[in-house]
Every structure is written in C-alpha cells, then in structure tokens.
Amino acid sequence: MSAAKSEGISGLVVVDKEAGLTSHDVVSRCRRLFGQRRVGHAGTLDPDATGVLLVGLGRFTRGLRFLTELEKCYSAEVVFGASTSSQDSSGTVIESFVMEDLSPAMVQAAADKLTGPIMQIPPMVSAIRVDGRRLHELAREGKEVERQPRPVKVTSFATEPTDDPLVYGIKVSCSSGTYVRTLAHDLGIALGGGAHLRNLRRTAIGAFDETRAETLAVIEARVDATPILAAGTPPILSPAEALRELGWVVVDAPVPEYISNGRPLDRVAIGASGPGPWAIVDRDHELLAVYEATETDRIKPAVVFHAAT
Numbered sequence: 001m002s003a004a005k006s007e008g009i010s011g012l013v014v015v016d017k018e019a020g021l022t023s024h025d026v027v028s029r030c031r032r033l034f035g036q037r038r039v040g041h042a043g044t045l046d047p048d049a050t051g052v053l054l055v056g057l058g059r060f061t062r063g064l065r066f067l068t069e070l071e072k073c074y075s076a077e078v079v080f081g082a083s084t085s086s087q088d089s090s091g092t093v094i095e096s097f098v099m100e101d102l103s104p105a106m107v108q109a110a111a112d113k114l115t116g117p118i119m120q121i122p123p124m125v126s127a128i129r130v131d132g133r134r135l136h137e138l139a140r141e142g143k144e145v146e147r148q149p150r151p152v153k154v155t156s157f158a159t160e161p162t163d164d165p166l167v168y169g170i171k172v173s174c175s176s177g178t179y180v181r182t183l184a185h186d187l188g189i190a191l192g193g194g195a196h197l198r199n200l201r202r203t204a205i206g207a208f209d210e211t212r213a214e215t216l217a218v219i220e221a222r223v224d225a226t227p228i229l230a231a232g233t234p235p236i237l238s239p240a241e242a243l244r245e246l247g248w249v250v251v252d253a254p255v256p257e258y259i260s261n262g263r264p265l266d267r268v269a270i271g272a273s274g275p276g277p278w279a280i281v282d283r284d285h286e287l288l289a290v291y292e293a294t295e296t297d298r299i300k301p302a303v304v305f306h307a308a309t
Contacts, residue, residue, distance in 0.1 A: 009236060015213060015214065017045050020047060022047050023053060027055060038058050041053055041054060042205065043205060049201065052210055066277060078159070078184040080099045080195045095194055102191065123181060152178040238286075239286075246279045267297050288305060
C-alpha cells in the first residue's frame with residue numbers, strides 16, 4: 001500500500017505476534033504496511049514468544065509509555081530437570097538435575113512463594129544496561145556480569161501438571177519489567193534443582209487480551225480491503241480508545257484551549273478522580289492529552305496531543 005493512504009494516522013494496533021519475529025520486525029512491517037515513519041511498541045516480546053504486542057502509530061507513539069506500565073498476563077510451560085544459559089528453551093543446557101519426585105502440590109507451593117512483591121535478578125539475555133552495555137550484548141560475547149535485584153510484582157502464578165511429570169503449564173499475571181523466564185528458573189531452584197521456560201505466550205496487556213489481537217497476515221488483509229484508513233477503523237484503535245483503561249475525563253470549552261497550551265488543570269473542577277494518570281478527551285472523544293497527579297489538586301500535562309499552533 002502507499003504511504004499516502006495512511007498519512008497522518010495516529011492510533012494503536014493490537015498484534016498477535018508469531019514466533020520467529022522480533023518486536024522490531026513487527027514494528028518494521030507495520031511501518032511499511034501503514035505508510036508511517038513513527039511506529040513503536042509497548043513491551044518487547046522475545047523472538048520465540050507469541051502473543052499480544054501493542055503497536056503505536058504516528059503521534060500516539062508518545063502515549064505508548066502509559067500502556068507499557070499496564071499489568072501483563074502470560075501462559076507458558078516450565079521444564080524441570082535442566083537449567084539453560086538463557087533460562088528458556090532457546091539456550092544451551094548448562095546443568096541437569098534429577099527431579100522425578102515433584103508433585104502438583106509441591107510445585108504450586110513453590111510458585112506461591114514467588115507471588116506478590118518480590119526481588120528478581122534480570123537474566124543475562126535482557127536489554128537492561130550495565131555500565132553502558134546491554135546485558136544481551138555481553139551474553140553474546142560469552143560474558144556474565146553481576147546484576148542487581150529489581151523489585152517486581154507477581155499478582156498470580158498458577159501451575160498445572162501435564163502428561164510429562166517434568167513439565168508444568170503456568171499462567172502468570174505480573175507487573176511490567178517481570179521476566180517470566182526468570183520465574184521459571186527460580187521455581188526450579190526453589191524445588192531443589194533447575195528449570196527453564198518454553199512456549200511463552202503473552203495473553204494480555206491490561207484490557208488488551210489475545211481475543212482482540214490479530215496476526216500480521218490478518219491485519220494486512222484488512223488494510224488492503226480498506227479504501228481509506230483512519231483511527232477508529234479496524235485494525236486501528238483511536239488514541240482515546242487505546243487509553244480508555246486510564247479513565248476518560250471529558251472536558252468542554254475552554255478547557256481544550258488550556259490543554260493545547262500545556263496549562264495545569266484543577267482536578268476537582270474537571271472531575272478527575274483516583275490517582276491518575278488521566279486521558280483527557282473532548283465531547284467527540286478525541287484524545288487531547290494525558291495528565292498526571294501532583295502533590296496538590298493541580299494536575300499537570302504528561303503528553304499533549306493537540307498543542308497550540
């Protein structure tokens with residue numbers, strides 16, 4: 001398709017990423033598909049992983065950070081008896097263990113201890129920087145460096161036995177920044193041996209679950225069948241719909257003018273409740289800005305989508 005067909009589109013596409021593609025591959029495909037230069041994603045998925053990847057188009061890329069922080073849900077399998085260099089099935093086995101005496105009760109009890117606010121050591125294959133270098137770059141060079149534990153929150157960690165006594169299915173809900181592969185690794189250690197992850201699938205980011213996601217092939221077919229693409233036309237969600245989970249605050253004139261100039265607002269006067277951030281929209285449900293709380297009732301703009309000219 002031509003770039004002219006989708007020039008100026010700002011919105012969100014919910015992609016069901018296939019195995020074998022990097023998150024960057026998906027962004028590149030969407031850049032060509034929608035004829036957009038500004039394309040980004042909210043939350044990296046490993047090449048072997050599948051599932052929900054949120055892709056922002058145009059100006060809405062500035063709002064992706066509010067989606068990145070949403071809770072994420074995953075399904076996967078934990079293979080006990082072997083730890084790997086990457087903590088998942090893509091790595092090489094570095095140690096084997098005899099773990100034939102596992103029971104469902106034992107595995108779930110160990111998972112329960114990894115639930116709630118925990119400290120997690122990032123894997124060497126992560127994108128976190130240490131002394132200016134990304135850990136996965138160092139890992140490719142065969143190096144391992146000390147990593148500091150980071151606080152994460154695991155809301156739920158359910159385990160289910162399979163026909164193989166050394167393989168358990170898992171379902172995890174967790175905060176942004178949680179490494180599910182490390183949960184699998186730590187679960188193996190907690191049970192007196194080792195384990196690694198396989199068949200990771202992200203089933204949801206906030207309210208965007210896998211039932212709302214489409215593969216790139218389906219999205220491409222939709223785009224080719226649509227004469228004029230616009231936000232709010234499948235497969236593109238409008239910016240306001242993309243940030244509905246933040247909670248909409250609908251405003252009338254003259255507030256949009258204040259927002260376009262980046263002015264703080266009185267949260268009580270506009271009816272903003274809760275801790276924020278808030279998606280500020282007009283009566284036509286067009287996203288004007290995202291505002292964040294301060295220590296007073298004056299809330300401040302985090303991102304303004306319609307600035308004064």
